[in-house]
Amino acid sequence: MVSNLRGDDRRAAIEAILGTIHGDVLLVDPSIEAFRALVDYGVETDDELPAISVLAREDVLKDVRDDFLVASDAADLVESETLELRVLEGVVENTLFVGESDLYALVPASDSVAGLTADDEAFIADAYETFRDRFDAAEAFDLRTPGLTRVRRTMEDSIGPDARADFDAVLGSLEAARGNGDGLDEVTISLLVAAKNEALLYDISKWGEDIGIASKATFSRTKTELEDMGIIDTEKVPIDVGRPRLRLKFADGPLAEADGSELASVAQKVLN
Incomplete structure (x- = not known):
């Protein structure tokens, strides 16, 4: 049985989620805070991240590009083919981590951050296929920043x-x-x-x-x-x-x- 996950902050919740999802991951509509937490975890952990396809709003990606510290770390992950960045058209309203058989919504609260999971296999499969198609059709985003x-x-x-x-x-x-x-x-x-x-x-x-x-x-x-x-x-x-x-x-x-x-x-x- 799948369970919700919880961490003291976004990074801890993201670490727990990525430790649970099997295979490649879609990250859909991350906030700038969630993106920073992902990059922070990715460059500082000794664990290997799965390949993550990021589908994010253009304003979030531009904020990343404007911050050299985050952009250069993200560029390291792009250059290692861990991250691939594309522009999300519209807003999903939840930060989602979607795998072929797993789906988590990242939800911050006052003193912790939770990864709320779905347990309907058909829904998860449909969500993965939907967002994978949207990612494949989306415009690539260039950080224009060296790693x-x-x-x-x-x-x-x-x-x-x-x-x-x-x-x-x-x-x-x-x-x-x-x-x-x-x-x-x-x-x-x-x-x-x-x-x-x-x-x-x-x-x-x-x-x-x-x-x-x-x-x-x-x-x-x-x-x-x-x-x-x-x-x-x-x-x-x-x-x-x-x-x-x-x-x-x-x-x-x-x-x-x-x-x-x-x-x-x-x-x-x-x-x-």
């Missing part, structure tokens, strides 16, 4: 291990890295890390463009904005052929003394 594992590895290769350590420390101190003005975006974070390690603007912007974070023009424009605000400074470095390149460094001030874990909080105070 965090690849970001970290290539930053270490291109800029150095100290820069990667500072990058990890900054991300670890942030709840969101957004590109819409709400918090530090990924380009600003990368430039701050580069300045702390006195890397060349050419190297960090080429890395950022190659990995898919942003164009060289965006890096250059953001560098100019930070320079105009007195946050970073540059010095010219001669090269054998062509124009000198610019080395990034912090201008005199609190950021020059901050370690990686303090970088984000100090920068946000200066920027505000």
Whole structure:
């Protein structure tokens, strides 16, 4: 006999649900909170997730894309073929986990989250077929964000291990890295890390463009904005052929003394 499942929070409930469903899973109409909880569980657990076909509203997927921390972790799961993202037309009104023989609705309450199950086999089979058809017909969604594992590895290769350590420390101190003005975006974070390690603007912007974070023009424009605000400074470095390149460094001030874990909080105070 199937039973309802319960957890202290969304992540715990999702872990219980995914531990029960056999085979591939459809996740239908997740809230942004449920999607974040799924990604958090997926990247931090040692257990292998099943392949999950996510059918989500476009506004939810765009919110994910705007949050670099969530988007880059989700991109890791997409790149490993654990997640596949498509756009849900309309609203289902319940976050559903649907397998060929299992169906759970994720329902949050004040002090816990439940996975309420269905036990009608014909209904479950019909629901799976219905949402599988809707998923197959839906438009794919591109996060346009590189996976965090690849970001970290290539930053270490291109800029150095100290820069990667500072990058990890900054991300670890942030709840969101957004590109819409709400918090530090990924380009600003990368430039701050580069300045702390006195890397060349050419190297960090080429890395950022190659990995898919942003164009060289965006890096250059953001560098100019930070320079105009007195946050970073540059010095010219001669090269054998062509124009000198610019080395990034912090201008005199609190950021020059901050370690990686303090970088984000100090920068946000200066920027505000």
